[in-house]
Amino acid sequence: MCLAVPMKVLEIAGDPNDFFRAQIAVVDMEGVSKEIRLDIVDRWPQVGDYLIIHAGFAIHTLDPREAEINIGLMREMADNFI
């Protein structure tokens, strides 16, 4: 039920502070594109950002630096450095 996947932002419509206008992004994963809602996303995205999508809504805008740290720690752990 709590499945969510990362998808890349192609287009954005709406304003983060205006809930009366639809807050929408078009996102893509390997050629499959989809319109999703931005109403509950934690940080308003830019085109090119990746979002975590759950049930047609973005719940998180990914930060590439955090992801690098995340994978970096895994690699260090795998190599017994920490």
Added chain:
Amino acid sequence: MKYLDEFRDNSLAKRLLEELHDSVKRGNPFRVMEVCGTHTMAIFRSGLRSLLPEGLQLISGPGCPVCVTSASHIDAIMEMANIANTRIALFGDLFRVPGSNNQSLAYASSQGAKVDIVYSPMDCLQLACDNPDDLIIFLGVGFETTTPTIAATILAAQNSNIENFAVFSTHKVMPPPLIALLDDPELQIDGLLCPGHVSAIIGADAYQPLVDSYGLSCVVGGFETTDILQALILLSRQIGAGKPSVENAYTRVVSRKGNKRAANMVSEIFQPVDMEWRGLGVIPQSGLAIREKYGRYDAEKRLDMSFKAAAEPKGCRCGEILKGKELPTQCPLYAKRCTPASPIGPCMVSSEGTCAAFYKYGGVDNDGC
């Protein structure tokens, strides 16, 4: 960075698995509960369960929302489906859960009830426009990850003046049932693999009370094999060192404080209430009901529903399995009268249910039972 391929690196997973084996070997045996149904499924699907070291026992918790929906709520849903001019919209995994009279929405649909499986709750607003004579009832079943999407849909319905849409809310929140389980002296666990996407909303800090009051090690994990392995290594190290804390192995998605924008939207629409859980009974303040201000979107109020106590299916051990006390193979119905093709209990229906996962992947207890 595409956020998927990097974390699906088999050679990295293999090295992490070796490190997990080394780490577990250095300490005493321990038990970890994976709270989230999506974790349960990911652990089976990747084959990780059969590769875990001796000395680490993983038990499944109450984190499959369909599985913990009570029999009386399922009966109420069946009653709503049979009212003229209602159209039930739901996420697909609830479709085949039988109520106490052994009938499911799948059956009701075959008998003419209007039932639509949707991808997003927002799809209900289109259904409402397309079917102006029907009251669209969305079955709100889910945890903190899903609830904000329902809250946003209710606000969008209000902004668009859509009147023929309502939500049947059996939404639940995660920390209270964990505390209820930890208060049970029969359940002996040393650590929690905390749910990644629930934590994206509530934040990793939400587990600090479990560390402070119960001395439990808590690690938030993602859903790729490498994510789960990293979280298990951190749990093993923490438990081995006897220094429980909250650690976050899913920092690319989960922050300490969570998603305030989503949490604010949830508290605008919903208020905490006591909620009945299958197998766990009524847990104070563990559910969410729609606030009076948005009462016209509350299916329970619009249809004047009342709940009747309902019996669990005879012989079904879902309750004990959800509490982590029994394995599916200990249930007398498992793989005999209860199979995915003809399920009796909800843990066999939902793809994230422990029984369904055991059945599909030929699960055996990793203690060798």
